[in-house]
Amino acid sequence: MTSRRLPEIAKSSLRDYDSSEQSAAVWRRLKSDLRGYKPRERRSPWLWLSVPALAAVLFGSGVLVGARFIRPQALPFVQAEPRLQPLPAAGPVPTKNTALPEAQPEAKALHTHGRRSARLSASAATPLSYGSLETSAHAAPAQAQGPEWQRLVEIGDFPGARRALDRQGGFDVAMAHASPSELMSLVDIARASGERGQAISALRQVLAHAEAPEAPLAAWTLGNLLEQAGDQPGAAQAFALYRRLSPAGDFAEDAAARQVDVALREGNLELVTQLVEDYARDFPHGRRLSEFRRAERALSGREQDAGAKSEAIHDEPEDESEENHVPPPAAAGSSTPGSSEAH
Amino acid sequence: MPSDAVPRLRLIPGSVASVDPGKATDSGVDDERLVARALQSDLLAFELLYRRHSGFALNLAVRIQGSSIDAEDVVHDAFLKVSERLSELREASAFRAWLGSIVVRLVRTRLRRRRLLRSLGLASAEPIELDAIASPNADPESRVLLAQVYSLLQTLPADERIAWTLRYVDHHRLEVVAKLTDCSLATAKRRISRAQRFLSEHFVPAFAEGE
Numbered sequence: 001m002t003s004r005r006l007p008e009i010a011k012s013s014l015r016d017y018d019s020s021e022q023s024a025a026v027w028r029r030l031k032s033d034l035r036g037y038k039p040r041e042r043r044s045p046w047l048w049l050s051v052p053a054l055a056a057v058l059f060g061s062g063v064l065v066g067a068r069f070i071r072p073q074a075l076p077f078v079q080a081e082p083r084l085q086p087l088p089a090a091g092p093v094p095t096k097n098t099a100l101p102e103a104q105p106e107a108k109a110l111h112t113h114g115r116r117s118a119r120l121s122a123s124a125a126t127p128l129s130y131g132s133l134e135t136s137a138h139a140a141p142a143q144a145q146g147p148e149w150q151r152l153v154e155i156g157d158f159p160g161a162r163r164a165l166d167r168q169g170g171f172d173v174a175m176a177h178a179s180p181s182e183l184m185s186l187v188d189i190a191r192a193s194g195e196r197g198q199a200i201s202a203l204r205q206v207l208a209h210a211e212a213p214e215a216p217l218a219a220w221t222l223g224n225l226l227e228q229a230g231d232q233p234g235a236a237q238a239f240a241l242y243r244r245l246s247p248a249g250d251f252a253e254d255a256a257a258r259q260v261d262v263a264l265r266e267g268n269l270e271l272v273t274q275l276v277e278d279y280a281r282d283f284p285h286g287r288r289l290s291e292f293r294r295a296e297r298a299l300s301g302r303e304q305d306a307g308a309k310s311e312a313i314h315d316e317p318e319d320e321s322e323e324n325h326v327p328p329p330a331a332a333g334s335s336t337p338g339s340s341e342a343h
Numbered sequence: 344m345p346s347d348a349v350p351r352l353r354l355i356p357g358s359v360a361s362v363d364p365g366k367a368t369d370s371g372v373d374d375e376r377l378v379a380r381a382l383q384s385d386l387l388a389f390e391l392l393y394r395r396h397s398g399f400a401l402n403l404a405v406r407i408q409g410s411s412i413d414a415e416d417v418v419h420d421a422f423l424k425v426s427e428r429l430s431e432l433r434e435a436s437a438f439r440a441w442l443g444s445i446v447v448r449l450v451r452t453r454l455r456r457r458r459l460l461r462s463l464g465l466a467s468a469e470p471i472e473l474d475a476i477a478s479p480n481a482d483p484e485s486r487v488l489l490a491q492v493y494s495l496l497q498t499l500p501a502d503e504r505i506a507w508t509l510r511y512v513d514h515h516r517l518e519v520v521a522k523l524t525d526c527s528l529a530t531a532k533r534r535i536s537r538a539q540r541f542l543s544e545h546f547v548p549a550f551a552e553g554e
Contacts, residue, residue, distance in 0.1 A: 006539070006546050009492065009512055013485035015478045017405065018398025026401075026415050027393055030422050034386060 153185040158192035171198050180212035200225050216246035236262040253283045260292050269299050378435035400446045407450045407508050409493040411475035421445045443523045454501040495542050506531050507538035
């Protein structure tokens, strides 16, 4: 297609809408839309700066409010309630343990285990509540105001506690005036320093307060120490005491089992039978029930064998006596010259 | 009218209908002052601005579109935007160009939307309203010329169509075209020349030179 020059469009040939009817019609619509007309004001640049500043202020105030009202010490009140099940070695963690030597890890373990067990025993007796937690929380400062050795025990410094104890009159003096709780601390000190006798003495003193929450733990610990010392009857009595003090305690099944162990070691079949029956009744799904049954049968079998042997042994002297009474002629005729000499 | 008489024109809410539109258009107050008054919520000043520039806006909308369909809506929306964004106008004396750019933008959006719908088969081609474009006093040759030019413009992209219309139908200078279409002068020139080349190639004179 060839290019042609485009004719010019004259302005006069175009329709002009100035002051037209359409213009008036638009204004009528616009007028109703513009009632309460107010042009939008220009946004200040400060507005755009103020938005992040406001956000920062809000964030900062949130952090301040959180830091002011959410205190770490409030957490145990929330977390303590579900922890009613026994947990191994989850006692209160010492806040500071700089003085505990590396060579004494067992001492610390003893301490924490003891405290935890005592708390569990107490929890079994009385259900945990917010009230009891408050009491224990407020009791902490009071403990901190006790003797120096007790404060050192609280932080796990058993050698330091021992030295402090010696400075303040010694173990026996402290034990004479100690409460069950303090006695348990003394037990920890004695055990950490290898003084088993002192520990047993302190434990026996705790058991004088049978109503104390520390009593079941004291009985259990005493049973262990007496067993280590070779006092099997004493250990059995201590375990039996634990079961009486805390029938549904954390170590009730173990205590019953240890009683059976002691009886088995003593070889007392009658006692073993009685204790195994008790164990089966109290713990029908006990871990060691089948083992005890087998051991009981074995002991019974040994007793029967021993009985048969003793009967056989008992029969032989009767024959000998008969021989003595009625000697065979051959034997009677062949008496040695020595024997006759002796006679 | 002296310039200090403007405050007396302040419209009391509820008395808008009583204002004589004829008097409003002949206020003689320049755009700068009217814009300043309109910024202070003076509805009469805004009406004066409307009376003064609505014809220009309508002409622009109709001439770019080639029809009066939705032209009133475009002008209505353009003045609503003006009322909302009047504070953004940096040079009050350039009110007319600013209004023109708003109208052009609205028309361009409408043309593009229409083109998209048409490509999807959801709308038909918009008919050319010759009576809306041509003056009632226009001679037949001019009417035929307008009819053919607008038929060809319909096939062009919106930007080129707008630029050429502003330049050769509305007879704006190149700088004004660039300003109204919100592009650089070079871009405006390029769009206009592309449309001009197309129209020159496809235009067929209705009447032979000998006739």
